[in-house]
Amino acid sequence: MHPETWLALEHLQRCALEALAVQKRASKASRSWALNRAIGEVVAVQKMVGTIPQTERALVEEIAKSWQSILVSESAEVGSISIYEPVKNPYVAGDPVVGPGFKGREDTIRELKQLWCGTTKPPSVVLYGHRRMGKTSILRNINSHLGSEVRLAYVNLLILGGAERGLSDLFLAIADEIRASLPELPQADMDEFDRHPELAFKQYLDLVQSALGKSRLIIALDEFEKLEEWMNAGRIPGNLLDTFRGYIQKDQNIAFAFAGLHKLEEMTEDYFNPLFASVRPIRVSFLSKDAAFQVLANPALEDYPLDFSREALECIWQLTGGQPYLVQLVGHYLVSRFNRLTFEQGKQLEPVFSLEDVEAVIADPEFYSQGRYYFAGIWGQAGQGAEGQKELLKFIAAFPNGIPMEGIAARFGPNSENTASALRELERHDVLQEKDGQWQFTVELMRRWVKEFR
Ligand SMILES: Nc1ncnc2c1ncn2[C@@H]1O[C@H](COP(=O)(O)OP(=O)(O)OP(=O)(O)O)[C@@H](O)[C@H]1O
Ligand SMILES: [Mg+2]
Incomplete structure (x- = not known):
């Protein structure tokens, strides 16, 4: 095959992948964007069709045409969505949620x-x-x-x-x-x-x-x-x-x-x-993974035009462990940031939150300051009851992947009764957990807060 034909086939392949996304994505907005991109690929093929050698041109033209008719009929169903004004923020970080925004449990x-x-x-x-x-x-x-x-x-x-x-x-x-x-x-x-x-x-x-x-x-x-x-x-x-x-x-x-x-x-x-x-x-403990994803991807706002990539959802899950307030807080900041970049800075953004978006949001000190009621609340509670909880938290916060009991014993003494009861209390309070032999925070964002601010 000629190089031009290969090029056209690459466009058609991307078109097919986008068409798959149109079928698979849950939100109307991201389906609509995938459809736009698929159409863009077909248009690119149609523009270059004259450069394709005669022998292969007819076949490419025919494939492009049939994609075009599939996509046109699809667009009637998907409709097109453009975001002309700031998106109403559906994530409630603070007040209790009542009605369709309440997920899981x-x-x-x-x-x-x-x-x-x-x-x-x-x-x-x-x-x-x-x-x-x-x-x-x-x-x-x-x-x-x-x-x-x-x-x-x-x-x-x-x-x-x-x-x-x-x-x-x-x-x-x-x-x-x-x-x-x-x-x-x-x-x-x-x-x-x-x-x-x-x-x-x-x-x-x-x-x-x-x-x-x-x-x-x-x-x-x-x-x-x-x-x-x-x-x-x-x-x-x-x-x-x-x-x-x-x-x-x-x-x-x-x-x-x-x-x-x-x-x-x-x-x-x-x-x-x-x-x-x-x-x-x-x-009452953490939300299940499924419920946390529901909170994010299916908030109580009709025709919510924003969506999440799978990586973004997984990343939020890793960071929050399903702590419902923090899940909502991350969602809230993502939407505010989207609105700010789109409407104040005039950027053209895809309405699908990516891993980079999540990372940008949690790198902002403002995020931790807004969430301080939570972070400081957990910290304050660690100051009551069993002694030595705060010291333990500070120590363990230095280990993103957790630390085995031997490591804790090496720092606080091998038979410390205090340490044992502090650990038990923090575990009972859902702040620490022992997983695969490693003591670690249940909520990665809490670990980061302790490391940064205490
Ligand atoms: N089932 C849920 N679905 C979606 N969001 C939830 C759910 N439960 C809690 N949240 C979120 O977590 C936040 C805290 O919820 P809520 O006020 O019910 O917790 P609480 O345990 O009563 O808190 P506090 O200890 O401050 O009294 C709410 O703002 C809400 O955003
Ligand atoms: Mg309450």
Whole structure:
């Protein structure tokens, strides 16, 4: 064959590869771009067809023509997409996600559904996990899975601020939310709650019990560790958990869902000990790989025009380990950067995020500063409980691939009790893991933060 013919065949080969991408890519935008590129290759062939020797020209022309007609009919289906204005950022890094943006967690939802719908007496649960792991998001989305027989009253203790009026603030807030899910209830008597908060709440629960009939009520108390803060500040009595214990035992169809940090699970062992068998601990950990990809590639925005290359998705997975807040944060920064480069700097970018895009985003110090609530939150928690956690984290942060136990023992002493319990606590808190004999961070971005900033 002549060199010109080879050249034409190369164009046609690229055309075929792009056509494959049109079929395989999930987002409308990247299909549309692949289609444009495929058409570009056919046009290139048509332009050069005159240079191809007579003997081979007819065949090349015919192949190009049939590609052209395939692509034209495809373009009617794919449509063309151009991005004329900044893309609305669909990634939520901070607030809990409610609705279609909520991904994964099928096992947890299934378990809660089974506990609250499929039992004669719904048990109380403790939903615990580290900062920004998605506890609140689960509580905010569970309602739509529970059916009409289960009512959920959700109270975030954060909104009570300092709980200036102590127990009465707390119980009134709970009563308000219960009433929001059971409107047939009377309004709580504020004076009564002010005077005898515990008794008033107990009586209110009796009303709830009879209003419920066969239905059941789950009272979700989020940010439960706030209670400890208020106890320490003397705002509420130290024996409040005994009171809750009483409520848990009292009613057949009322249960609690306590949500908070790992401390909560550790607390349950002390406070709820006699009842531990009936209060189920449910751990909220990292998203599965599939769910993390869903968060990125399938956000809750109709006709979202941006897509990810496989390498970019894998890289985000490596960096975040499926930590949902960080997955959202990386997505958020990718979109902001795309908008900035396209609309402020006038660059022509393909709407498919690449590995280089991800690397550029996480190289920006602004990224770590925006994520500091998470990073500093994990770091702060490592300052409580077992001693020596921060020193361990700093030490292990120097080893991107992790370090075996012998390496840790060589640095901190071979039989250090402190080191052993610090390691156990960091592992329980999902900060470190032992994988293939190497101690390492569960979240690579956390390792980088510790290395850079601590
Ligand atoms: N299932 C999910 N799907 C998509 N994004 C999620 C999911 N769960 C959590 N996120 C993301 O993680 C962030 C933190 O979620 P959420 O507030 O529910 O966590 P949390 O454990 O209650 O945090 P905190 O410890 O601060 O109370 C949210 O902004 C959201 O972007
Ligand atoms: Mg929360």
